[in-house]
Amino acid sequence: MNYQVLDVHSWSRAEHFKFYQGFSHPWYNICSNLDVTALRNYCKQNGHRFFHAYLYLTQQALNQCQPMATRLVGDEVRIYDTMQVSVAVLADDDTVRFCDLPYQANFARFCHRASETESKVKNTPFILEQFIGQEMLQNTVHLTVLPWIDFTSMSHARDTNFPDSVPKMAYGKLTQEGDKWRMPLSLEVHHGLMDGLHVGQFIHALQLMFNQPEQLDQQSG
Template sequence: MKKVVFDDPHRKKHFAFFNHMNHPHFSITAQVEVTLLLDFIRTNQLPLTYSLVYLLSDAANSVKEFRWRIRNNEVVEHEVAHPSFTVPTENTDVFSFCTVDFRNNLQDFIVEAHKVKTEMMKSPSMEDEPERDDFFFMSAIPWISFTSIQHAMHFHPHDSVPRISWGKFFEQENKTMMPLSVQAHHALVDGRHMGMYFEKVQELFLYPKKYLDF
C-alpha cells in the first residue's frame, strides 16, 4: 500500500469537491456480452459465479483508481484488492458476505472461494474486518436483468469501496448479454476510469482463453 499525492491543482480540486459531498458515489449500468465466456465456462466445466467474480475482480484491479481508498482525507493505493461477494446461506433466505483473497490463477481462486463459501453458508457473516478497505463489494442479482441498481451504504461517514453487481442473462441479437453495474466514489473514480473498467471486462469476456491460465 502506498500514499497517493495529487500534484495537479485541478485534480486536488476535483477530489475535494466530491469528497465533501454527502453522497459522493455514482453508478453506471451497462450490458456486456457473455456469449463466448459462457461457452468457455461450459467447455471447461468451471463454476459460473466464481469465474465471474474472478474476472470482474481482475478487471477492477487493472484500473489503479479502483484500488484507491480514502483514509482520513488522504488517498492510499492498495497493491491488490479482494472480492467480498454475496452467497446464499443454509438456514435463512438472506445472504452472507464471502471474502476471498484474489489470486492470479483462476483454479487456485476457485479452490479457495469454494472453501470460504462453504464456511459462510453454514456460519454467515455480515461484519467487515476492522481497519480493512482493500475490497470490492460484489453481488449477483440473477433473477433480474436490471437496468440500474442502488446500494445501501452509510452516508456519514461514507466509504470508498467500489460496488460491482451483475444480473440475469438475456438474449439480444443472437448474443447473450449480462447487465453489469459499478458504483464508485467520484473523488477517486471518474467517468473515464469507469469506461476503462467496462472495456477491460468486455475484453476478458470476449477472449477468456487468452487471459485465463489453462
C-alpha cells in the same frame, strides 16, 4: 494490505477531489450490459463454473485499473497494490452472507479457495456483533449478484454518515438474445476518486477479458 499514499497536492484531479469531498452523497452509479457469450460458452464447454469465471476475471480487471484501487481513508488517498472482491452469497435459509475472496493469480486456485470459502460462510450464522468494531477492508470491491433481475438501474444501501469509498458492484440476470448472452453490470464509485472515463476504462478492460475466456486455462498451470 500494501498501499501507496498519494500526494494529493500534485494529483491532476486535486481540485475535483476537493470539490466532491464535501458532498453528503459523493457516489454515482453507472449500469451497463456486458456481452458474456464467449465466456458462458467456454465455461459450458470446459466444465468451469460461470460464477467463478466472471468473479475471477473481475478481480483481474480490478488489478489492471488503478482508479479502482484508489481509496479515501481518513485524510489519506491511498492506492492499494492488490485488489480482491467480497461477494454476497445466499445461505440455505435465503439470507445473505459476505464472502471475502483473496486475490489469486491462478484460476484453478481461485476456484478452489472460492468454493471452500463459500461453503464455510454459508454454514456460519449471520451475527451483527461480528461486524461491530471491525475495520473495513479497503483493498476490495463489494459485489452482489442478482441472477433473478435483468436490471437497468441499481442503488446500494449506504451509511452516508460513514466515509466509505469502496466501489460497489452488482451483476444481474444472464439473458439470451438470439445466439448472444448478456448480463447487466452496475458499478457505484466515489466521484472524488474517479470520473465516468475511468468507469468506462474498467468496463472496457473487463469486456476484453470476457471476450478471451481461454485465458482462464492459461492461468491454471
